[in-house]
């Protein structure tokens with residue numbers, strides 16, 4: 001009799017917990033004491049700050065049931081950022097805040113954002129990530145075996161080098177430029193007459209310092225936090241040729257191991273952290289006068305602003321690359337993106 005009462009009481013407690021969306025004792029036991037979040041750069045960068053905001057919100061809102069630990073430098077995969085997506089799918093990584101560029105070798109649709117000169121301004125990025133295109137890409141990621149939750153942003157990737165100011169494609173001739181992940185970058189820089197070389201971010205910084213490579217392309221928030229002016233990168237060209245969004249994702253098995261209520265907490269926290277992160281990434285760049293550039297110039301860096309005609313020369317030279325890659329990314333998806341950008345609110 002006594003035992004039966006206990007069982008009844010326990011069952012009642014468990015169903016009350018379930019009704020509230022709280023994990024029962026049995027479910028909570030399946031939770032790991034720590035979940036590993038992969039990212040390329042740490043909390044000195046907007047990217048890392050975004051992950052930190054996500055982790056803090058999740059820890060607070062789950063009363064510590066779900067603890068994220070950040071692994072910057074893609075250290076769970078020895079710095080090889082182009083393997084991040086596979087590792088995430090396989091469960092070597094539990095969660096990630098990752099750049100579309102680093103996952104594009106596995107998910108070809110993500111090359112969309114790397115098509116040269118597709119997105120002329122921040123409103124164009126938003127038109128894609130916050131609209132139908134963003135939903136389409138999330139469906140693709142879901143099919144590829146991960147759970148995408150929210151968008152963030154690394155940013156507009158500007159050109160830097162140690163040799164000379166670059167105003168024309170001719171100025172790029174022969175410069176050895178470090179590029180990331182996707183073969184699309186090799187095509188773009190080859191079309192521009194440069195000498196591109198693919199390298200991880202971990203390997204790139206010593207290569208700048210030793211002069212083994214002349215230049216690179218990355219958002220100015222990365223430039224400042226990594227202090228690229230100290231490794232010879234004294235020339236910047238503001239050309240805004242591509243921008244890489246970040247995506248907050250979870251491994252599918254991990255996602256399924258959480259209660260629906262906890263999943264919702266993790267998703268909502270990712271959406272909020274993504275919004276905050278985008279604001280941090282754009283700080284000093286999106287407002288008139290771009291104050292961040294004044295700070296960078298004060299460090300002895302020469303910043304080239306292209307006239308519309310000068311910029312057009314880069315657009316023209318890279319157009320064959322855009323056309324070659326459009327079907328590889330997916331003609332329908334690129335058409336959808338072009339339409340969304342044309343219809344954007346500026």
Ligand code: X2X
Nearest residue numbers: 040099101102180201218
């Ligand atoms: O490696 C890069 O250039 C970086 C840090 O921007 C990315 O991970 C895409």
